Amino acid sequence: MQALYRLVARVMNTDLAVLITGESGTGKSLIARAIHDFSDRRTLPFVVAQAQDLQGADGPSALIARARGGSLVFDEVGDFDDEAQGRIVRLLDTLGSNAPRIMATSQVDLGRRMEGGGFRQDLFYRLGGVTLAVPSLRERVDDIPALAEHFLTRGEREGFALRRLNAEAMELIRAYSWPGNVRQLENTVRRLLVTSPEEEIGRSEVEAILGNQPAMEPMKGGGEGDRLSASVAKHLKRYFDLHGGALPPPGLYGRILREVEMPLIEIALDATAGNQAKCADLLGINRNTLRKKITELDIRVTRRRKLM
Template sequence: MLQNRGRVEGIRVLVVDDERPTRLLLEKELPRAGYVVTSAESGEGALEQVRAKDFDVILLDLKMPGIGGMEALRRIRESGAAAEVVILTGHPDVDSAITAMKLGAYDYLTKPFKLVELEEVLRRAAERRLLQRENTALRHMVDQREPPPLLVGQSPAMKALLETVQRIAGSDANVLIQGESGTGKGLVARRIHEASPRGTGPFLVINCGGFQDPLLESELFGHEKGAFTGATSVKQGLFEVAEGGTLLLDEVGEMSPAMQAKLLQVLDTRELRRVGGTRMHRVDVRIVAATNKDLSQELRAGRFREDLYYRLNVVSLRLPALRERREDIPLLIEHFLNRFGRAGYAAKSVSPEASQLLVEYPWPGNVRELANAIERLVILTPRPVITPEDLPPNLRAPIGLPHGPSQGPASLSEMERIHIARVLSETGGKKMQAARLLGIDIKTLNQKIKRYNIIP
């Protein structure tokens, strides 16, 4: 009897053999070790199963009527299936073994075999498949590497947020995070992931507003070889790569209606079909969605699907803007001074007068804008202490206050309009530079320029 469990628990195995006793034996013994077993009695049956499902390991008999094991192996590899293949044969032949290895077989086992021998080969094949999955996820995570998710703040708003994050982390429910640009939606998503049972799995991020529909579909769901010009090989999408982990759909409010429908189908069925493919792939991933839009308003305007909104909004979090938690600004200043000091810059501090100006400033770009401002001050200030004279004009002068005694305070949107116009003026109309100073991306800046009718 096979005894190995642990990392092989749930590994999907396809047994392909025309001999019924062999199939029955493996169908009985392998599940006892934690494997999930499907069987086929021919090469044709194996190819049908591979087209319909994903497998981690395939035990493939070499000599079968019709499509033999070698031809089945060749077609399996051409299909792009990532399963490890172990060849089974009652007629050992060195040339056949070499051919099978060249075609991509993982190992070669002679029948009759002992169950303990099969257990060892199957365990190694399963672990190799798991390592391949993990390496694929790690490559994506390295490409998206960020500092650890440190959420700084002692304000009532931040304490309430962190308590909610801890409560929801243990569930597998989808989460919708809403908040202005720069408030830390990505950090909160990572904190949820790392505090969850999926915390040891992948955490991947995609900006849904950064791709046209065909590219976004390929990034999310993957594509088959030849699906479109340039698709020279099979590619797994992020839903598959994030298996067992969490996928953050950033700026989900930017999705087109067509992509919203496709996303909804995957969330409903937990299955996807790669672009250009016919086979359904099961996916196991937690979804966290983030947006700087008010999705309930987008829903009422007909720009966001109601069914998708409720599918994503199982748990909702709203992140406070930095102006709503000004008491956290001194802590954030200290945090960023320490971070940039560790990055190799000269150690700096901020004078009480400069700190007060930073606290009073409205920070339309939120924490991201504050971080950029502190980094700039650390680099450009020649002295150890940052004073009001070191602050750029937009941080020194109160903004958004209309001139004349008869007028009251400006609205928040008017303050934001004036601030954006001032930063654009200081940068000579250079939008990329202005966006960096504001702590927002260029797309968001363009939207605000259009909304406020600002002429750069």
């Protein structure tokens, strides 16, 4: 993060376009805002644009008028369709003097998407004057305790009672993989502030909240079986390593199976429009076994017409 901050400081007052990449919840929008707020453009507008803002004959020109000489940020530009991408290209090609600083955020790999034909090459190179890669929270484990303490302190300023995490609770928070990154950590701490009856928050209270949240790291790549297996192995090895010489809490087998089974069954049910017979056949399990799993995992089943 310190290296990232140094790069931010160097590009802050340049006119280069900035592409900010990273997983959801890492703080990409906050980085864009910081670049604007600490730059020479801080007194000018900061405009965040979605794909719909580019629609209509006057959409692009209206964005430029709103941003004036400030900052214009295309939020999650990797999700923009080809028409919206083309409008951005034409917008960028018409910028003159007093143009806004252009920034974009993306949680997808735009280079890989471009190679697959899903993102325009001309837009990719126009947006990537400088690329800032925001690391995931699990890549900066030492930041987790400091961030948790920061959110506890901020909660006190917002009117919550003073709370602190005991050593075991902090150890568990540090060991968790945080697939939702800083945003998930902040929301978890806020829940602890609301639900914890005692001044000291213990391990059991943290376990109660994290037990209902994903424990696996986001899966990347093409989704092949070997990638999934490697991701699971990496997560488990890191989980064991973070406990030092001690073993993780008992029940690891059940917790990991639950994290895999739940999304698997939910996605299979969605793919079969909630038809449990078809879902059981797709999964290759007995229908009664599927019903039992649905009950145990508290999965909500909604029947609907599948549009193909």
